[in-house]
Amino acid sequence: MAEEVLIEPNxxxxxxxxxxxxxxxxxxxxxxxxxxxxxxxxxxxxxxYIKDFYNQTIVRRNxxxxxxxxxxxxxxxxxxxxxxxxxVGSLTVGIQVTRxxxxxxxxxxxxxxxxxxxxxxxxxxxxxxxxxIVGRFIIGIHSGISLSVVPMYLGEIAPKNLRGFxxxxxxxxxxxxxxxxxxxxxxxxxxxxxxxxxxxSLVVVPPFIQLMLLxxxxxxxxxxxxxxxxxxxxITALKWYSPKSNxxxxxxEMQEEQRSLSSVETVSxxxxxxxxSVRWQLVTVLVVNAGMQLSGxxxxxxxxxxxxxxxxxxxxxxxxxxxxxxxIEVIAGLIGCFTIERVGRRPLMIxxxxxxxxxxxGITFSLLLQAHxxxxxxxxxxxxxxxxxxxxxGPAGVPFLMTGELFKQSHRPSAYIVxxxxxWISNFTVGFVFPFLQMSAGAFCYLVFCxxxxxxxxxxxxxxxxxxxxxxxxxxxxxxxxxxxxIENQPLGITDQLGLKKMNGYGALVxxxxxxxxxxxx
Numbered sequence: 386m387a388e389e390v391l392i393e394p395n396x397x398x399x400x401x402x403x404x405x406x407x408x409x410x411x412x413x414x415x416x417x418x419x420x421x422x423x424x425x426x427x428x429x430x431x432x433x434y435i436k437d438f439y440n441q442t443i444v445r446r447n448x449x450x451x452x453x454x455x456x457x458x459x460x461x462x463x464x465x466x467x468x469x470x471x472x473v474g475s476l477t478v479g480i481q482v483t484r485x486x487x488x489x490x491x492x493x494x495x496x497x498x499x500x501x502x503x504x505x506x507x508x509x510x511x512x513x514x515x516x517x518i519v520g521r522f523i524i525g526i527h528s529g530i531s532l533s534v535v536p537m538y539l540g541e542i543a544p545k546n547l548r549g550f551x552x553x554x555x556x557x558x559x560x561x562x563x564x565x566x567x568x569x570x571x572x573x574x575x576x577x578x579x580x581x582x583x584x585x586s587l588v589v590v591p592p593f594i595q596l597m598l599l600x601x602x603x604x605x606x607x608x609x610x611x612x613x614x615x616x617x618x619x620i621t622a623l624k625w626y627s628p629k630s631n632x633x634x635x636x637x638e639m640q641e642e643q644r645s646l647s648s649v650e651t652v653s654x655x656x657x658x659x660x661x662s663v664r665w666q667l668v669t670v671l672v673v674n675a676g677m678q679l680s681g682x683x684x685x686x687x688x689x690x691x692x693x694x695x696x697x698x699x700x701x702x703x704x705x706x707x708x709x710x711x712x713i714e715v716i717a718g719l720i721g722c723f724t725i726e727r728v729g730r731r732p733l734m735i736x737x738x739x740x741x742x743x744x745x746x747g748i749t750f751s752l753l754l755q756a757h758x759x760x761x762x763x764x765x766x767x768x769x770x771x772x773x774x775x776x777x778x779g780p781a782g783v784p785f786l787m788t789g790e791l792f793k794q795s796h797r798p799s800a801y802i803v804x805x806x807x808x809w810i811s812n813f814t815v816g817f818v819f820p821f822l823q824m825s826a827g828a829f830c831y832l833v834f835c836x837x838x839x840x841x842x843x844x845x846x847x848x849x850x851x852x853x854x855x856x857x858x859x860x861x862x863x864x865x866x867x868x869x870x871x872i873e874n875q876p877l878g879i880t881d882q883l884g885l886k887k888m889n890g891y892g893a894l895v896x897x898x899x900x901x902x903x904x905x906x907x
Contacts, residue, residue, distance in 0.1 A: 402547055405626050409602050410539055410554040416595020417491055417531030418555035420498065420588055422562025424524055425683070426711075427588075428464055430570025430704065431581035436460050438581075439514045459514075461817050466518055468813035470525020471532065475805025478533045479798035483612065483651050486604045487538035490530065495592040497527040506586030517585070524588060529809055532785070533801035540789035541605040542626050546854050549725035549786060556782025557718040564711035571704055610636070611643050611794045612651070642793055642858050650795060657799040665867045666791040667803065669849055673734070673784040674804040676841030678811035680741055681834030682776045684819040685769060693769070697755060697762035706766065710773050717777035729853040730787060733779030734845045740775035742838030744768040745831045752828035780841075784808075790852045790860055 428435070436456055444450045451459075474494075481490040504520035535555045543551040569575045575584040603609075603622035610619040623632050652660065657667060693703045721733055747768035755761035784804070792800040822830045850863045 401544070401627070401630070402550075403627060405602070405628075406542065406547070406551065409542065409599075409626075410551050411558075412595055412599050412602070413488075413491055413531075413535045413538060414555045414558035416495070416591045416599065417527075418535050419558040419562035419565075419591055420524065421528040421532055422559035422564075423566045423588060424467055424521070424528065424562075426563040426566035427570070427585060428521075429707070430567070430576050431578075431584060432460065434578045434581050435463065435517070437578075438509060442512055442514050445512070457820060461820055463514075463518055463521060465813050465817040467521045467525040467528070468809050470522040470527075471529035471812065472525075472806060472809035474526035474529025475533055475809055476529075476802060477526075478530060478805060479651065479654070479802050481530065482534060482537065482608075482798050486608050486613075487534055487541065488599060488602065488604050490534050491538065492596060492600055494527050494530045494534075495596045497523050497530075498592040499589055501527070502586040502589035505588075506582050508585075509582045520585070525809075527592075529805060532808070533788075533805045536782075536785040537789050537797060537801055538605055540786065541607040542622075544627065544630070545856055546726065548790065549730065549853060550722060552786035552789070553718070553722040553725055553782040555785070556777065557715065557722055559781065560711075560714035560718040560777050564708075564715050567704075567708045567711040571708065576704065606635070607639055607794060610639050638856055638858075642856070651798050652795050654799045654802055657796055657803065660796070662861075662865070662868055663792060663796055663800075665848070665864050667800070669791060669844075670784075670788050670800055670804045671807060672841060672844050673780075673787060675807045675811050676738070676837055676844075677780050677784045678808055678815060679834070679837045680738065680772075680776065680780065680841070681745055681815070681831065681837070682741075682772065682780075683812050683815045684834070685772055693766065698766065710770055713770055714773050714777045717774040718781065721778040721782065725783070726853065729851045730779075730783050731845060731849060731851050734783050734849075735842050737775045737779030737783075738838045738842035738845070741772050741780070742835045742842065744771035744775065745835035745838060747771070748831045749828045749835075752831075787849075787852065790855075790857065791864070793857050793861060 439459055440450045440456060478490075481493070485493055501520040501524035504516045504523070508514065508516035508520070532555075536552055539551045539554065540548055569584060569587070575581070603625050604618070606619045606622040606626070609615045609622060619636070620632065623630070623635055627635070657663065693706055694700065698706055721737075725733060745768070748765050751761040751765035751768060755765065788800050788804045789797060819830070822833075850860075852860050852863075855863070
């Protein structure tokens with residue numbers, strides 16, 4: 386870990402990756418983001434066992450079972466109720482991050498996971514399918530919260546030159562969560578009928594570790610300074626995350642952003658939609674977050690086994706093929722994480738969505754031709770792998786990162802509410818509708834996802850500027866001309882006029898008029 390302060394040619398400090406930043410990124414992603422990936426895939430392997438449990442319970446209660454379509458409907462509710470919970474959780478993000486802070490929200494929300502784990506783990510013992518559904522709903526609430534709060538937290542503590550790298554760490558852990566669920570779902574591990582309640586309830590382990598360790602780390606410095614006006618806590622947090630960084634430059638950048646805000650109060654969702662200064666940023670959030678889920682990735686994750694079965698893969702080989710795709714997800718996520726600060730956000734988004742679109746079209750044609758050409762079944766598997774790889778390289782994490790980058794402090798929580806709402810409602814739509822769409826449209830259903838991927842890639846290419854290595858104020862200024870408005874630069878109030886002076890190599894804040902130099906001059 387380098388201890389020196391890195392200076393860019395323009396004179397601004399350049400943050401360095403520290404053990405504290407990595408620890409917070411790993412802890413928050415491991416205890417929160419990873420659960421989202423795990424719960425996407427955990428229902429895949431034991432699907433038939435859970436359906437049998439539902440049917441046996443209905444027979445015991447009513448004396449007769451239900452037909453295949455009704456059972457498919459009940460199981461679709463079990464799968465997609467996770468997204469409804471996520472939707473509910475995402476709508477509470479603004480209130481929670483304002484009241485408890487970013488780190489505090491992650492810590493408080495862990496109680497939801499423990500409740501959900503108990504319900505799902507004891508569902509078979511109690512003979513209650515409703516406990517599974519309620520547990521999936523509650524764990525969905527937690528994922529709805531964490532899917533927005535983790536990237537918000539990491540984006541605010543990260544130096545601008547590391548914001549992309551740290552911002553994609555949660556997406557890697559989402560892929561790891563999917564991979565772990567696929568590994569544990571193997572018949573040799575927890576894939577047997579008697580193990581599925583334990584399989585579902587293992588979600589309690591990562592949040593327990595997070596709950597033990599994350600409270601020892603500081604809150605977001607931006608939150609402490611700009612929303613809580615806690616000067617001493619801000620300095621402590623900055624020194625914790627970047628021990629030898631230029632504290633003066635860090636605080637001045639926050640002050641510059643604070644001066645550009647018309648209000649330091651968090652704006653509501655309604656105010657966000659009415660604010661013309663963020664019109665195109667808001668449209669961008671709507672497009673990329675909806676496109677991320679409507680790209681078809683959730684259909685691939687929820688119903689991987691069924692897709693491989695339809696592709697003609699022998700039943701005993703499907704579970705191993707699925708695990709192989711999980712390993713590719715992790716590798717692709719790592720590639721995106723380690724290249725984003727070199728190539729930027731736009732290439733990962735454009736390339737990822739475009740490649741997914743090509744692969745969606747490829748699945749359609751391979752499924753249509755596999756009855757006549759035997760090797761086409763392997764083409765369809767390759768296309769599934771391609772969709773997953775294309776998604777994990779960029780579209781899996783960049784939309785959450787961009788949601789935080791495109792907005793300043795006062796607008797950021799509401800932006801995450803809007804992005805989260807669209808993300809989860811799209812997730813629910815795909816998870817609930819896809820099995821019926823597949824039954825009615827057959828192979829052609831993937832052409833719908835192809836059109837969405839191509840459309841989002843085109844939007845990113847023509848509309849979204851590159852935000853790599855830019856401050857939040859600089860990003861807002863890039864959108865100012867498109868929004869046909871100017872960035873406000875209001876003076877700080879009396880209580881916010883902070884002076885800076887050097888002290889023992891660090892920056893120390895002192896109140897009053899010690900330093901009257903315009904903070905916008907760099």
